[in-house]
Amino acid sequence: MTTATEPARRGRPGYDRDSMLEVVVEVFNERGYDAASLGSIAEKLGLSKSAIYHHFASKEQMLEVALGRALDALEAVFESPEATTGPVVSRIRHVVRGAVLVLCEQMPFVTLLLRLRGNTPIELEAMRRRREFDRKLRALFELSRDEGTLRADMDPRIAERLTFGMVNSIVEWYRPGGSITPEQLADSVLELVRTGLRDPASL
Amino acid sequence: MTTATEPARRGRPGYDRDSMLEVVVEVFNERGYDAASLGSIAEKLGLSKSAIYHHFASKEQMLEVALGRALDALEAVFESPEATTGPVVSRIRHVVRGAVLVLCEQMPFVTLLLRLRGNTPIELEAMRRRREFDRKLRALFELSRDEGTLRADMDPRIAERLTFGMVNSIVEWYRPGGSITPEQLADSVLELVRTGLRDPASL
CATH class of the missing domain: 1.10.10.60 (Homeodomain-like)
Known part of the structure; x- marks a missing residue:
């Protein structure tokens, strides 16, 4: 130090x-x-x-810098070429995997972001930036529905909410440095989102 | 009133x-x-x-009664015959569907339960009862793995955490009385958990 x-x-x-x-x-x-x-x-x-x-300079500035760390890392995931070009399902995979890894690596900062109450302008601006991630993933699921890769009985809005709900829940229970690595966790989330938990042979 | x-x-x-x-x-x-x-x-x-x-009698008693509403409803799901007998995958379906419906119907009470900090004995006891749900669903996923219906590359602990993480996230965004019914939401959660978001023909 x-x-x-x-x-x-x-x-x-x-x-x-x-x-x-x-x-x-x-x-x-x-x-x-x-x-x-x-x-x-x-x-x-x-x-x-x-x-x-x-x-x-102030408690507000601490909050702003801390939220910036979480938001900048998440925005980098959504703005990378893998998230904006190529097959839609690859883009979804990139975004979901990237979000899981950012959550694991920046857990305290993302936890702070997810628990905001919205009582100050800094919080409201952070929540606005956070809603952009929802909007972008929803747009990807809408593209996926349009091209027929999202199952037809799934509302793209619900798909987005449940996917990020599952990803965000990680901050509530995941312990970095434990027996589950961030990569293993990202793989599990992706497989669950993609093809579910059931063994294909038992479907 | x-x-x-x-x-x-x-x-x-x-x-x-x-x-x-x-x-x-x-x-x-x-x-x-x-x-x-x-x-x-x-x-x-x-x-x-x-x-x-x-x-x-006190603020503590209000908390105890309110948490009891959420916990009793959730325990009823886990203790019903559909959760304790029959094929394992049917039991998992019953528990996941039941948990989603309780969350939608008792949303403020479950929200209170999920946000507890554990600062009082009443909170700690509620958190203990809540952990029992995690344990019971994890036990079902372990049975599912043993019989081969859970995909072999999925850790039952992670399957449980992600499933309830997704279910619990519902209190953060679902609005009862809106365009998505609790039944529709429960169906979507079950389909995602069971076979994922991808259209089977595009796998």
């Missing part, structure tokens, strides 16, 4: 902006953003409020 | 215990159980605190 140019003073932990943000997001997720005070953040960090202000 | 034997006094709304509980759960879900004060509940009801005490 400490560097030659920024030694820890009097035994207090030294933080750069990124490592401070990780602790801040932990407090946000534990207490809820509204209930998390700058005082409780300072206590968790073992720092004075003025030491925090060296890195962040 | 008012009855012949229990007229509204001085224009204030008359509540029986059930209709009061519905408003209480609305406040719990809006503000979070911890943050919801008896004062804010009284304000929302348009009643004095003493009028509330006529029906409930």
Whole structure:
């Protein structure tokens, strides 16, 4: 944590902006953003409020930077060429796999995003960006229905909601570093979405 | 809301215990159980605190009764003969369909259950009962794997988590009374879980 140019003073932990943000997001997720005070953040960090202000101007700015990490990573998935060109089913696979991997890699930041209440302009803007992901996946499922690769008895809106509902639920139970790897989890989600849980021979 | 034997006094709304509980759960879900004060509940009801005490001894009791509604309904699904006897895949179908219908019918109560933080003994006991559902569905997926009806490349634990993750996500986006009926939603969830989203002819 400490560097030659920024030694820890009097035994207090030294933080750069990124490592401070990780602790801040932990407090946000534990207490809820509204209930998390700058005082409780300072206590968790073992720092004075003025030491925090060296890195962040306000609690709002911490939220904005933290949400940006989740949203930028998710937007990168949707904006990559694999998501915008090629066969529709490949694009859906790319988006679902990419979203699962971002959730696993940026779990605290995505958890924060998914639990927003929408009480501030920063939250509302993040929720607007999040709704864009829903819209883009729904559009892909509509294309899939039009070309006949989505089963005919499935409403593309429901397909989108259930798919992202399943993906988003991962933050509630997945533990990074456990026996299930992010890649294995992404494979399982894709197989469930694509062809379901039943063994093909038993259909 | 008012009855012949229990007229509204001085224009204030008359509540029986059930209709009061519905408003209480609305406040719990809006503000979070911890943050919801008896004062804010009284304000929302348009009643004095003493009028509330006529029906409930405490905020804790309101929580206990509300969680009981969700848990009793879900337990009834898991304890019915269709969930405990017969072919394993039929049991899984019964449990998944039943859980979706309970979520749609008891949405505010299940929402409360799913958002618990576990800060009180009542919450911890509800979370214990909730984990029993996970355990029972996981046991069914394990039976399904053993008999070969669950696809061989799917871990029963992941199958359970993803299935209930998808089911639980319904409280985040489903609007009762809208264009999608609970039955239609249950059918869609079952079809996705069983054989996925892809049109069989395009596999």
